[in-house]
Amino acid sequence: MDKFTVLTAVAAPLPEENIDTDKIIPARFLKTTKRSGLGVHAFDSMRYRPDGTENPDFVLNQEPYRKAEILITYDNLGCGSSREHAPWALLDFGIRCVIAPSFADIFNNNCFKNGILPIALPREVCTQLMDDARQGANSRLTVDLARQVIIRPDGQEVPFDVDPLRKQLLLEGLDDIGQTLQHEKAITTFEQRRAQAQPWIPHIVLD
Amino acid sequence: MAPRTLFDKIWDSHVVETLPDSTAILYIDRHLVHEVTSPQAFEGLRLSGRRLRHPDATIAVVDHNVPTSDRTLPIEEADSRNQIETLERNVKEFGVPYFPLLSARQGIVHVVGPEQGISLPGMTIVCGDSHTSTHGAMGALAFGIGTSEVEHVMATQTILQKPAKNMKVVVEGQVGPGVTAKDIMLAIIGHIGTAGGTGHVIEFAGSAIRELDMAGRMTLCNMSIEAGARAGLVAPDETTFEYVRGRPFAPKGEAFDEAVAYWKTLASDEGAHYDRVVELRAEDITPVLTWGTSPETVIPVTGNVPDPAAEADPARRRQMQRMLDYMGLEAGQKIAGTPVDVVFIGSCTNSRIEDLRAAASIAAGRKVAPGVRAMIVPGSGIVKAQAEEEGLDKVFLEAGFEWREAGCSMCLGMNPDRLTPGQRCASTSNRNFEGRQGPGGRTHLLSPAMAAAAAVTGTLTDVRELI
Ligand code: SF4
Numbered sequence: 001m002d003k004f005t006v007l008t009a010v011a012a013p014l015p016e017e018n019i020d021t022d023k024i025i026p027a028r029f030l031k032t033t034k035r036s037g038l039g040v041h042a043f044d045s046m047r048y049r050p051d052g053t054e055n056p057d058f059v060l061n062q063e064p065y066r067k068a069e070i071l072i073t074y075d076n077l078g079c080g081s082s083r084e085h086a087p088w089a090l091l092d093f094g095i096r097c098v099i100a101p102s103f104a105d106i107f108n109n110n111c112f113k114n115g116i117l118p119i120a121l122p123r124e125v126c127t128q129l130m131d132d133a134r135q136g137a138n139s140r141l142t143v144d145l146a147r148q149v150i151i152r153p154d155g156q157e158v159p160f161d162v163d164p165l166r167k168q169l170l171l172e173g174l175d176d177i178g179q180t181l182q183h184e185k186a187i188t189t190f191e192q193r194r195a196q197a198q199p200w201i202p203h204i205v206l207d
Numbered sequence: 208m209a210p211r212t213l214f215d216k217i218w219d220s221h222v223v224e225t226l227p228d229s230t231a232i233l234y235i236d237r238h239l240v241h242e243v244t245s246p247q248a249f250e251g252l253r254l255s256g257r258r259l260r261h262p263d264a265t266i267a268v269v270d271h272n273v274p275t276s277d278r279t280l281p282i283e284e285a286d287s288r289n290q291i292e293t294l295e296r297n298v299k300e301f302g303v304p305y306f307p308l309l310s311a312r313q314g315i316v317h318v319v320g321p322e323q324g325i326s327l328p329g330m331t332i333v334c335g336d337s338h339t340s341t342h343g344a345m346g347a348l349a350f351g352i353g354t355s356e357v358e359h360v361m362a363t364q365t366i367l368q369k370p371a372k373n374m375k376v377v378v379e380g381q382v383g384p385g386v387t388a389k390d391i392m393l394a395i396i397g398h399i400g401t402a403g404g405t406g407h408v409i410e411f412a413g414s415a416i417r418e419l420d421m422a423g424r425m426t427l428c429n430m431s432i433e434a435g436a437r438a439g440l441v442a443p444d445e446t447t448f449e450y451v452r453g454r455p456f457a458p459k460g461e462a463f464d465e466a467v468a469y470w471k472t473l474a475s476d477e478g479a480h481y482d483r484v485v486e487l488r489a490e491d492i493t494p495v496l497t498w499g500t501s502p503e504t505v506i507p508v509t510g511n512v513p514d515p516a517a518e519a520d521p522a523r524r525r526q527m528q529r530m531l532d533y534m535g536l537e538a539g540q541k542i543a544g545t546p547v548d549v550v551f552i553g554s555c556t557n558s559r560i561e562d563l564r565a566a567a568s569i570a571a572g573r574k575v576a577p578g579v580r581a582m583i584v585p586g587s588g589i590v591k592a593q594a595e596e597e598g599l600d601k602v603f604l605e606a607g608f609e610w611r612e613a614g615c616s617m618c619l620g621m622n623p624d625r626l627t628p629g630q631r632c633a634s635t636s637n638r639n640f641e642g643r644q645g646p647g648g649r650t651h652l653l654s655p656a657m658a659a660a661a662a663v664t665g666t667l668t669d670v671r672e673l674i
Contacts, residue, residue: 017523031289031290050647074522076401076435081337105437106353183223199465
């Protein structure tokens with residue numbers, strides 16, 4: 001996982017609510033057995049017309065947003081299916097940070113686990129940031145994770161909240177499994193205690 | 208000790224350790240694996256030289272992209288075949304118990320778990336699929352996880368989680384004729400919205416819920432996700448215990464009695480705290496369906512499609528208009544009488560034997576309307592066999608329905624069962640998002656009985672006219 005420290009980048013405004021994971025990456029692209037390569041299919045139904053050509057009205061098909069690394073939307077981003085292909089598709093497109101008034105739980109988790117920083121901010125603030133983003137190539141946003149601020153093009157700083165553990169993992173680019181395995185003793189103890197208290201819990205063994 | 212909810216009790220009994228920021232290392236009792244969200248997890252294990260900590264707490268099936276036609280033929284779509292073959296290689300390499308495609312026990316993972324007695328009350332259950340919430344009907348804490356978490360559970364048998372908030376949805380009273388668990392759940396989602404349960408685990412309670420059989424409770428919990436919740440729960444009771452008794456992987460004999468004694472302690476305590484409580488009267492719930500491309504767009508089948516002009520918020524108004532355009536509906540039109548092209552009865556929401564019986568009771572002695580394609584896709588090989596034993600297959604076949612093999616089928620456009628652009632489908636599944644059942648497909652979510660009614664009349668129809 002790549003570290004996330006300070007990101008200065010073009011932000012793409014997508015002023016819609018309830019953008020579900022089917023929209024971020026339709027089910028028919030889930031048949032891959034790898035994590036990479038989904039970026040070309042991100043937002044497929046909005047990004048391409050039925051004949052497969054690009055829809056010029058869609059923000060990510062416009063300059064400078066083709067190179068956007070930040071995405072700003074309205075409420076409940078990432079609702080629907082739990083597919084982790086959604087953050088993989090965003091990441092493969094180049095998105096490292098998503099900003100919205102709220103996120104669906106699983107999507108929010110999945111972003112962190114893949115090195116994407118989700119930032120929840122009030123709707124009015126999202127609207128302001130979208131206005132910033134609409135001003136084009138020279139209007140970049142800076143996301144400073146260590147300091148927990150977004151720096152607007154005019155220099156104004158917008159603070160945001162982030163879970164301290166998540167923050168640490170992102171800053172260090174650390175994976176969760178290694179972290180948890182540091183507690184392996186506790187897991188073993190728990191298992192022994194349970195095996196005694198609830199010996200009836202069956203093991204799944206096929207004949 | 209302060210009174211606790213069902214969720215609190217399951218949670219507390221599975222916390223291995225709480226990290227400084229209140230994240231828990233939560234122990235996982237059951238890990239269900241399928242072909243779509245697991246390959247990258249196995250790949251991760253392989254790359255880091257890790258193994259599964261507990262293959263004996265894990266079960267794998269193929270469901271999402273299996274064809275539901277003749278299973279003895281080779282799978283035509285190359286990428287589907289690749290995912291299935293990848294899973295088969297992985298379960299072999301990592302020693303994971305697996306129900307293969309040709310096994311009678313194969314089926315949709317959320318049908319198979321409870322049916323086999325793998326999902327039990329009081330457990331923590333995860334799967335790389337959001338509708339894992341289904342297993343909450345057992346009185347288990349069950350939720351969907353992403354592929355990185357799948358890998359985490361494989362390697363550590365735990366997951367990192369923050370406690371959810373408690374929400375209670377109470378439905379008191381008795382539902383009228385033609386009103387099923389699906390109608391109750393759609394009514395709840397219509398009431399609280401698709402973000403109504405965000406951050407919460409919903410416990411369903413009240414006399415109308417207690418009355419439901421396990422299949423109905425599974426339908427409710429299944430769609431907790433569509434209400435934005437992390438999971439759904441129903442307290443285990445006699446209905447639950449009777450359901451579990453004798454299932455292949457459930458405890459037997461004395462062990463079963465011991466288990467029941469423990470399960471009886473799980474129900475929420477008197478006076479336990481809920482962060483949010485929502486109450487509905489069962490009598491107010493009618494047969495319903497969705498008109499738009501979000502599961503909260505619920506209206507009674509006797510109702511009219513709403514008019515965006517009446518919506519004050521401009522963003523919402525635009526979204527409603529977009530939904531109407533996509534769905535090919537007019538503002539204000541009556542929803543009943545809208546012609547359908549396809550009827551899909553299946554999915555982890557509604558593909559159990561009880562659902563098929565409900566559909567068959569409407570289909571019996573009637574014919575699928577000309578020009579309508581109507582499919583019945585049992586949730587598992589076991590459900591299929593049971594239905595055939597009861598002669599339901601004949602009822603459906605005589606009426607002109609297709610009788611297919613178990614799988615996710617037309618619930619999502621991932622296997623050969625797909626809508627073509629513009630087709631309108633009465634579907635017992637759980638999601639009506641744009642393109643969910645195939646690009647351009649139009650989905651109306653409803654109950655199995657309502658779906659059968661649509662099949663035999665050729666239009667969206669109030670099932671009460673047929674009973
Ligand atoms: S039936 Fe549909 S919702 Fe259920 S697991 Fe399969 S694809 Fe997911």
